[in-house]
Amino acid sequence: MRIRPMRPEDVEAARPLAAAGDGWAERAGHLLTTDPGGCWVADDAGAVVGVAIALRRDLLWVLSSFAVRPDHQDGGIGAALLDAAVGYGAGCLRGLLTSGPDPQALRLYRRAGFTLHPTMRLSGVVDRSALPTVDGVRGGTAADLDLVDSVDRRVRGATHRSDHAFVMRHSALLVCDLLTGSGYAFATERGVQRLAATNRAVAQRLLWAALARTAPGSSADVRNLTSDQEWAIDVGLAAGLRLDQDGYLALRQLRPPAPYVPSSGFG
Numbered sequence: 001m002r003i004r005p006m007r008p009e010d011v012e013a014a015r016p017l018a019a020a021g022d023g024w025a026e027r028a029g030h031l032l033t034t035d036p037g038g039c040w041v042a043d044d045a046g047a048v049v050g051v052a053i054a055l056r057r058d059l060l061w062v063l064s065s066f067a068v069r070p071d072h073q074d075g076g077i078g079a080a081l082l083d084a085a086v087g088y089g090a091g092c093l094r095g096l097l098t099s100g101p102d103p104q105a106l107r108l109y110r111r112a113g114f115t116l117h118p119t120m121r122l123s124g125v126v127d128r129s130a131l132p133t134v135d136g137v138r139g140g141t142a143a144d145l146d147l148v149d150s151v152d153r154r155v156r157g158a159t160h161r162s163d164h165a166f167v168m169r170h171s172a173l174l175v176c177d178l179l180t181g182s183g184y185a186f187a188t189e190r191g192v193q194r195l196a197a198t199n200r201a202v203a204q205r206l207l208w209a210a211l212a213r214t215a216p217g218s219s220a221d222v223r224n225l226t227s228d229q230e231w232a233i234d235v236g237l238a239a240g241l242r243l244d245q246d247g248y249l250a251l252r253q254l255r256p257p258a259p260y261v262p263s264s265g266f267g
């Protein structure tokens with residue numbers, strides 16, 4: 001068994017390990033282009049039995065995927081993969097990842113120096129009779145990406161610049177730019193992928209606007225919410241969504257950014 005850099009042909013082989021649903025392979029292919037040095041696999045006699053994918057954006061390191069095939073777990077492969085992925089962050093000041101409640105993963109993350117912040121998830125069908133009229137939020141275009149970068153820098157200290165084109169192909173950009181503050185959200189019919197704003201009032205407008213765009217009658221969710229995001233929890237409850245435990249936001253040299261809904265794949 002050896003840990004080696006991921007190659008394009010490994011993406012399909014690694015997909016069943018990640019169990020991350022639709023879009024995983026496309027995201028992995030994108031990150032293999034932007035961050036080849038952050039993409040690692042565990043290779044057992046030619047079979048891909050583990051994967052770890054990390055990205056660097058400015059001075060922020062993010063873990064995007066991490067999994068080992070069940071019949072190969074508990075033998076140190078995860079620790080070796082995580083070492084390789086963390087090594088890619090050398091020189092980064094801060095680190096961020098979202099995790100499910102997997103005790104093996106949490107053990108490794110804490111041992112790698114991450115602080116574990118429990119998260120909540122809002123889910124369910126949006127009660128459309130609860131939707132308020134929201135002023136000041138509009139659909140965004142590529143011309144708004146400087147605003148997105150500036151909000152990201154302020155809220156989380158790093159942009160998502162090299163992911164914009166990829167993310168805009170898979171979700172709709174919403175923008176709010178007022179005298180009092182600004183922010184953005186990437187929304188899909190299934191909920192919010194990511195949201196950041198310079199104040200809570202702007203964040204709440206964006207979240208309402210994003211919830212209004214979910215498919216009527218279908219379930220939607222907003223994930224990775226630490227207790228710092230009560231502005232989001234209040235909106236979600238008012239919209240008729242239910243609140244459950246989710247997993248963890250694991251951070252290094254960073255307080256939970258707020259108001260912020262991190263994406264699972266890009267931080």
Ligand SMILES: CC(C)(COP(=O)(O)OP(=O)(O)OC[C@H]1O[C@@H](n2cnc3c(N)ncnc32)[C@H](O)[C@@H]1OP(=O)(O)O)[C@@H](O)C(=O)NCCC(=O)NCCS
Nearest residue numbers: 066067068073074075076077078079099100102103104105
């Ligand atoms: C997280 C994961 C990648 C770790 O891979 P792995 O190869 O099992 O990792 P390792 O063998 O290096 O380490 C696992 C650690 O968990 C411990 N462990 C094993 N089973 C455990 C359990 N049920 N509860 C708590 N700890 C456990 C092991 O003893 C080991 O710790 P140690 O090094 O101190 O002995 C793997 O478990 C996995 O794919 N999980 C499912 C996907 C997932 O949750 N990914 C995380 C991102 S959301």
